[in-house]
Amino acid sequence: MTRPDLLRVEGVTKTYPGVVANSDVSFAISQGEIHALLGENGAGKSTLVKMIYGLVKPDQGRMTLRGASYAPVEPRAARASGVAMVFQHFSLFEALNVAENVALGMENPPPMKELASRIRAVSQEYGLPLDPARMVGDLSAGERQRVEIIRCLLQDPKLLIMDEPTSVLTPQEVDILFKTLRQLAAEGTAILYISHKLEEIRALCDEATILRRGKVVATCTPRERSAREMAELMVGATLTPPARAGGNKGVVALEVADLSVASPIPFGTSLKNVSFRVAKGEVLGIAGVAGNGQDELLLALSGEVKAARDAVRIDGAGIGDTDPTTRRKLGLVAAPEERLGHAAAPDMSLVENALLSGAVRQNLTRNGFIDWPATERFAAAIVADFDVRTPGTQVAARALSGGNLQKFVVGRELSQSPSVIVINQPTWGVDAAAAASIRQAILDRAAGGAAVVVISQDLDELLEIADSFAALNEGRLTTPRPVAGLTVDEIGLMMGGAHGMEVAHHGH
Amino acid sequence: MIGGIDPALLISALMVASVPILLAAIGELVVERAGVLNLGVEGMMIMGAVCGFIMAVQTGSALLGFVGGALGGAALSLIFALLTQVLLANQVASGLALTLFGLGLSSLIGQSFVGIRPPSTGTVPFGPLADIPFLGRVLFRHDWVVYASVALVAATWWMLKATRMGLILRAVGESHDAAHALGYKVRKIRVLAILFGGAMAGLGGAYVSLVRVPQWTDGITAGAGWIALAIVVFASWRPWRALVGAYLFGGITVLQLNLQAAGARIPVEYLSMSPYLITIIVLVIMSSGRGKASLNAPASLGKNFHASR
Known part of the structure; x- marks a missing residue:
């Protein structure tokens, strides 16, 4: 392939206190290419695309867009350069209607009436039917994603970043999304596709860059690799x-x-x-x-x-x-989806959180008084049994990473002999x-x-x-x-x- | 005359009585639409009242007095903006503290101004219009602030509904995370909204000390700020409904005064507490269960924003 490079990322490094999110990451994406960014949660995919979209500034390294140096200071600048992004957790406003949501993502939106007709036109063209006057709060997840995609398409992007777009779609909706993406690529738009779903990447993408713990560990052509091979590259271990x-x-x-x-x-x-x-x-x-x-x-x-x-x-x-x-x-025990604020009280320690749901079945209270030693043993047992990575059980729930807190709250329920x-x-x-x-x-x-x-x-x-x-x-x-x-x-x-x-x- | 009360006089009086709470409510409405809950309206109003009064007395100009009132309210709201937007302090606690601080500070700086009469704010000359029977007395014999307050309602409504600035403001109040992801400056927008709210509350306070009462005494606003807060909820965050709400509460205030004057056989104390009682009742009804009011509230209302990720 001799297509010119559209975006080139060279030696980009980003460090947060205590964590290296990206370390010396380099890759390139050419015009009309669908490029996968593959990695586990916490591998640094999101940080990387946030840098490309101007939400985060890299500590080191440089990016070039169409040969020119590219360092967006804010998403506005990225959008002006032709970079658009569809977010994993939708950046939509539920109480506003579709047209208003689209207008918020544009630099110089036309008057509402004209915008509404343009939304209708683009949604027809790409097979994503959408009524501009509907309230976003009433839309299904698939429809919300259409709002995001149309918002990007109206700006005629050169590079479209999609962060885990299929996690909320039915298999049929995924098929249609892929058709839309292939059509866009055929028209010359480059697509940076972030996912950890390997079969999807094999079906859709031309190239893949695999990240692990913030570093590029491999680059491959997904069609030529099996899903298992890529999974092992991504995890760095064999999976059972x-x-x-x-x-x-x-x-x-x-x-x-x-x-x-x-x-x-x-x-x-x-x-x-x-x-x-x-x-x-x-x-x-x-x-x-x-x-x-x-x-x-x-x-x-x-x-x-x-x-x-x-x-x-x-x-x-x-x-x-x-x-x-x-x-x-x-x-009956239950573990809700929302970890912070529903499954766990964010500012209370793991011991206190263990008590909150375990008090009844684990007999952690006596005559209205808390049996702290027993509660601490219960919390310590959860931490040990479910491999929760934490400095101790007196740490606030908020301080744990999402995955570790998830292990704790699920472990807490499963440990109550339900x-x-x-x-x-x-x-x-x-x-x-x-x-x-x-x-x-x-x-x-x-x-x-x-x-x-x-x-x-x-x-x-x-x-x-x-x-x-x-x-x-x-x-x-x-x-x-x-x-x-x-x-x-x-x-x-x-x-x-x-x-x-x-x-x-x-x-x- | 109905039961010793003149309807034209009553309506014209309620328009005047509503101005302070209307101005403060419109300001707070914009603040809350941006997702910030500022409970310090009462404090900002009374700072506006005292600053406006001093300015008017010192310069001899009522107009400059209103400017001073707006600046006084905005200055106090700047403290709130600093606490909640920069230092990320709790909005409810900061707002309550702001009210208490404002009450104390105004009483301190107003000490030497007790018993003075401020320059008067003249009525707008409408010429023959003012002589139209009934309507002329109701609509065309007010000072300019009454008209300005209605114009501000219209301007706020139009700003929120039709302008890009209004759309961005509503977006920030709806989901600050999404607005941030799109590259909007959440903190800057909220600080500006808070300053606007402070200026409007200050303007309302200045109207109390320059026109309604007109003199300076401690605690002159007498809970008007709290009524303004209630009106915002009552109006379910819509400007025109805030106007209706303000006139309703203004009407009750004027009515109870008129009833007292007309010698109604209800103890005065019950009449004086009626506006506040009705405020509480309205709030309870509006927010009971999953009423429409709670659905209409800006989704990020009262939540602090920190661009952590």
Whole structure:
């Protein structure tokens, strides 16, 4: 290939107090190329693209764009140079409409009416239907991403950065996104694609730069490598998939029948007639695109939101209208998705956080007084069993990295000898090795006779650990089906298909 | 005359009575739309009242008095901006402290001005318009600040709805992280909004000491700042509704005064506490459950922003 280099990054280094985010990183991306940036959480991908987008300044090294020196001081400057970015956690404003959101990402937006018609035109051209007048808070995750992409496209970018764009999409939506990206690349736009999903990268990207602990460890052509090879480059170790014991299921432990609750979350999704049963020793995997009722389901099961008495039963006894403490006593533990502020109190120590959910089942209080030595032993046991990397148990929860805190809060629930386990996003933001150990721990509890509900947006994870599979779509749950024999297409349809997206029809 | 109360006089009086809370509420509305909760409105109002009064007395010009009031309010709000935007102090605590500080400081610097009469703020001459029966008395016999306050409501509404500046302000209040990711200067925008809120509260305070009362005494604003805060919630952060809210509360204040004057058989104390009671009742109703008010609130309201990542 003799396409000219569009962006060249040479020897870029960025250090945060205590962490080297990027160390001497170099790579180049040419016009019309789809270049993958591959690495685990914390490998330095995000920091690197933030430097390219002008959000962070590199300590050392230089970048050149089309041969000229490139050092954006702010995103505005990056956008002016033709660099656009679609964020991992959407940079959207829920209470503003689509056109207003697009206008905020532009330098000199045209008047609203003209902008609305341009949004319609571009969305038609790239097969991303979108109504400019709709409130973003009412849109699905896939639609929100379209807003971000259209915001970038309206500025006619030369380089489009996409940070983990598919984590919130159904398989069908992913297909359509890839078609749009290929079309853009064919038109000469370079795309920097950040992901840790290897099959996607093999399907889409021309080149890949693999980062590990802030350093470039390899460059390869993804089509010529197997996913396993790339995974081992990324992790730097051989991976062992979790082992599962044979499925001898017991009696039904958790039964949910016609569970309907209004969402307590602004712009949330209410649950509508959700029904399922989980037997002792069974793992039920619940998939779904973010914002389709996952948070609400966890709240209704944990007891933070109350429902009708018989909508939730443990071992046949109705508990739908009881509080979390009562449910804990009966053996139900829950680990929510949001680590800071929901699963853990950020400014309290690990010991105190261990007490908050463990007091009931671990007998950590006596006559209203806290048994601190026992609590400390409990916290220390979690830290040891789940390999939580922390200087000690008196450290504030906030001080732990996301992955380590995740290990702690999941470990805290799993360590309470529960009979029913509900977990939302068990391995969100956790590196591959730790994720494998969390999954193994979940399977071990199931093998020990616990009924497990795992809510996750990671399909591979669900297919790996679940016995049966269901999907949440706009607050409704599909009928659970055995995982064995499910195809990806069927799963996609269960998750709600492509939400009315259509394939790009432009450039003929 | 209805029950000893003249309706034209009542409406015209309520427009005047509402000006201080309306000005302060519009200022606070902009501050809260930018995602900052400044509970120091009362303190900024009374600083505006005392600074405006001193300025007007020293220069002999009511107009300069209002300028001084706005500057006094803005100066006090600068402390709040420093505490919450630079030092990242808790907004609720800082706001309450600001009110207490403002009350104390105003009483200190106003000591030698007690009992003086400020220069008067003349009515705008509308000529024959003022002689129209009823309407003329209601609408065309006010001082310029009354008209300016309505114009400011319109300007704020238009700014928030139709201008890029307003869009950016709302975006910052909605999600400061997203606004930062797009490259907007969250802190700068919020500091400017806080200064605007301070100036408006100061203007409202100056109106109390220069027109409404007109003299200087300690604690002259008498809780108007808190009513202004309540009006912002009542208005669900929309400027025109703030105007309705301010006139409603102004109306209650004037009505209770008129009822007292007309010799109504309700103890005076109940009448005087009625505006505050109604403030509390309105706030409870508006924020009960998942009312529309709580949904309309700027999502980042009261949260401090730190560009850590």
